Amino acid sequence: MNKSRTFLFYMFIMPWLVGFFIFTAGPMIYSLYMSFTDYSGLGAANWVGIENYKKIFTEDPLFWQSLWNTLFYTIIGVPLGLIVGYMLAVLLNSKVKFMGVFRTIFYLPSLVPTVASSLLWILIFQPDFGIANAILSFFHLPNSNWLLSEGMVKPSLIIMSLWGAGGGMVIYLAGLQSVPVALYEAAELDGAGKFRKFWNVTIPMTSNVIFFNLIMGLIGSFQVFTQAYVVSSGNGGPNYKSLFYVFYLYQDAFKFFKMGYASALAWILFIIILIFTVIQFKVFGKKVYYEFDE
Amino acid sequence: MELAGAKVNAKVNSKKERSIKKGRIIERIVTYALLIGLSIVFIFPFLWLVGTSLKPESEALSFPPTIIPETWKFSNYKDVFTMVNFGQYYWNSIIVTLLTVLGTVLSSTLVAYGFARIKAKGRDMWFILLLATMMLPPQVTMIPVYMIFSKLGWVNSFLPLIVPAFFGNAYFIFLLRQFFKTIPKELEESAFLDGCGTFGIFWRIILPLSVPAVITVALLSFMWTWNDFLGPLIYLNDDSMYTLALGILQFKGALIISWGPMMAASVLIILPLIIIFFVGQKYFIEGIATTGGKG
Numbered sequence: 001m002n003k004s005r006t007f008l009f010y011m012f013i014m015p016w017l018v019g020f021f022i023f024t025a026g027p028m029i030y031s032l033y034m035s036f037t038d039y040s041g042l043g044a045a046n047w048v049g050i051e052n053y054k055k056i057f058t059e060d061p062l063f064w065q066s067l068w069n070t071l072f073y074t075i076i077g078v079p080l081g082l083i084v085g086y087m088l089a090v091l092l093n094s095k096v097k098f099m100g101v102f103r104t105i106f107y108l109p110s111l112v113p114t115v116a117s118s119l120l121w122i123l124i125f126q127p128d129f130g131i132a133n134a135i136l137s138f139f140h141l142p143n144s145n146w147l148l149s150e151g152m153v154k155p156s157l158i159i160m161s162l163w164g165a166g167g168g169m170v171i172y173l174a175g176l177q178s179v180p181v182a183l184y185e186a187a188e189l190d191g192a193g194k195f196r197k198f199w200n201v202t203i204p205m206t207s208n209v210i211f212f213n214l215i216m217g218l219i220g221s222f223q224v225f226t227q228a229y230v231v232s233s234g235n236g237g238p239n240y241k242s243l244f245y246v247f248y249l250y251q252d253a254f255k256f257f258k259m260g261y262a263s264a265l266a267w268i269l270f271i272i273i274l275i276f277t278v279i280q281f282k283v284f285g286k287k288v289y290y291e292f293d294e
Numbered sequence: 295m296e297l298a299g300a301k302v303n304a305k306v307n308s309k310k311e312r313s314i315k316k317g318r319i320i321e322r323i324v325t326y327a328l329l330i331g332l333s334i335v336f337i338f339p340f341l342w343l344v345g346t347s348l349k350p351e352s353e354a355l356s357f358p359p360t361i362i363p364e365t366w367k368f369s370n371y372k373d374v375f376t377m378v379n380f381g382q383y384y385w386n387s388i389i390v391t392l393l394t395v396l397g398t399v400l401s402s403t404l405v406a407y408g409f410a411r412i413k414a415k416g417r418d419m420w421f422i423l424l425l426a427t428m429m430l431p432p433q434v435t436m437i438p439v440y441m442i443f444s445k446l447g448w449v450n451s452f453l454p455l456i457v458p459a460f461f462g463n464a465y466f467i468f469l470l471r472q473f474f475k476t477i478p479k480e481l482e483e484s485a486f487l488d489g490c491g492t493f494g495i496f497w498r499i500i501l502p503l504s505v506p507a508v509i510t511v512a513l514l515s516f517m518w519t520w521n522d523f524l525g526p527l528i529y530l531n532d533d534s535m536y537t538l539a540l541g542i543l544q545f546k547g548a549l550i551i552s553w554g555p556m557m558a559a560s561v562l563i564i565l566p567l568i569i570i571f572f573v574g575q576k577y578f579i580e581g582i583a584t585t586g587g588k589g
Binding site for chain 1: 346358409434437438458461492520578
């Protein structure tokens with residue numbers, strides 16, 4: 001009886017299991033091996049030990065630049081996106097009329113394919129005839145070169161990402177709506193005002209969705225690629241200021257034929273994300289409230 | 295004496311009530327003002343997109359910009375198909391996306407059922423592994439996977455984009471597993487007593503009951519595949535194979551950008567997703583909420 005159950009189980013998960021070995025476990029091991037070679041994508045892969053890793057840390061300014069670009073984008077963009085999404089959800093949650101209409105308006109931008117949205121924002125941020133500078137000029141504010149400016153290219157990309165904050169909003173809304181009303185009533189009885197209720201009931205009770213979005217947001221943000229590729233016409237400019245880590249990795253692997261080197265970059269990325277995730281769990285893990293399910 | 299005191303109390307109480315009411319009205323006004331203001335900010339790029347798609351090139355570049363086009367150039371939409379191979383791109387995207395969705399739904403439901411309802415040794419271990427793969431950055435496996443497809447001779451075809459979908463997707467497997475667990479066990483048990491095999495239970499009982507969840511998976515999968523850029527970028531080399539994500543970049547020349555047609559092309563890329571959203575709205579919103587809601 002048990003034997004046939006085991007057999008059945010493995011039959012059902014076979015697609016994923018096979019895929020796991022072919023597309024995940026196998027490649028992971030192989031890319032780790034490749035990171036210790038000088039493989040270019042053609043020809044032989046010669047063992048070079050930790051040469052790649054040494055070069056990355058000591059002789060590669062683009063590594064540090066791309067790392068900095070990604071960290072900047074992540075550390076500023078993820079919390080901002082979180083706050084905007086959460087605030088939108090809070091606004092929507094306060095029984096307003098036309099809630100569905102507002103929700104659609106905020107959510108729709110997150111459905112726009114990244115390439116299309118990037119092209120649209122290139123238009124909006126165009127320094128000479130773009131609407132962004134037009135609006136600034138209208139209020140007698142200084143104009144910017146936005147995506148073409150070394151200093152403003154990353155903030156511009158962050159603004160672009162905020163347009164899609166409605167994606168997270170939907171998840172927060174669900175979390176907000178599952179907070180038991182009784183808790184708010186109890187807080188009111190204890191004399192809690194609006195702010196207290198928000199800080200001591202709403203936030204703790206939605207901490208699990210916030211945490212989930214934080215982790216996924218971090219992992220996703222570390223992999224930002226398409227927007228940067230499109231707005232910089234594939235070169236990570238101006239002056240490498242939009243060369244995010246994955247962008248740099250892609251270039252080394254597929255444009256400069258340094259696949260061994262790029263594999264080392266990939267593993268370093270993996271470890272960085274792992275460390276960040278572990279830190280998040282350690283710092284916030286205990287403070288998150290989980291509803292017990294089954 | 296008491297009557298006078300009661301009257302004073304009544305006056306004080308109604309003053310409090312009135313100030314609470316005033317507070318609530320102000321709150322409402324602020325909320326609506328914020329919502330309307332933010333709505334304008336969020337909608338504006340869409341308006342700009344559609345507006346520019348209908349402008350002649352000279353007006354698109356004009357400063358100060360015009361919000362509503364002064365001349366309406368509908369032919370921008372025709373130009374989209376004549377300037378580049380847009381029809382081909384559209385067809386390619388449709389094929390890749392539909393096949394990917396098919397593979398995803400088939401494999402993910404199967405695997406999710408195994409995880410949800412078939413108790414076996416090692417099940418928990420594999421499930422944790424499944425969850426772990428959700429956090430793995432794809433770049434770690436990207437290069438060897440490319441090499442596998444290269445050795446198979448599948449580069450510059452749709453196969454590298456479609457085939458992996460038939461091996462399940464961790465995110466959707468997780469979503470479906472959570473959903474399957476909510477189906478009452480009694481239904482399966484009685485079917486089992488009636489002599490129905492496990493696969494029969496899966497096919498004839500679980501799936502029909504899971505239509506909402508399956509639709510959600512299909513819609514999300516459609517959206518992600520339609521949007522995919524890196525995949526087509528590394529695997530598709532010929533212009534004739536490009537999907538929309540790659541094809542639309544053809545409008546962005548090195549020296550000259552045709553803004554009108556480019557925005558029109560963007561509208562055409564976005565349109566299917568918006569239509570799908572409005573048709574399957576509740577699946578989107580509830581589906582995403584369910585995965586993110588409970589850990």
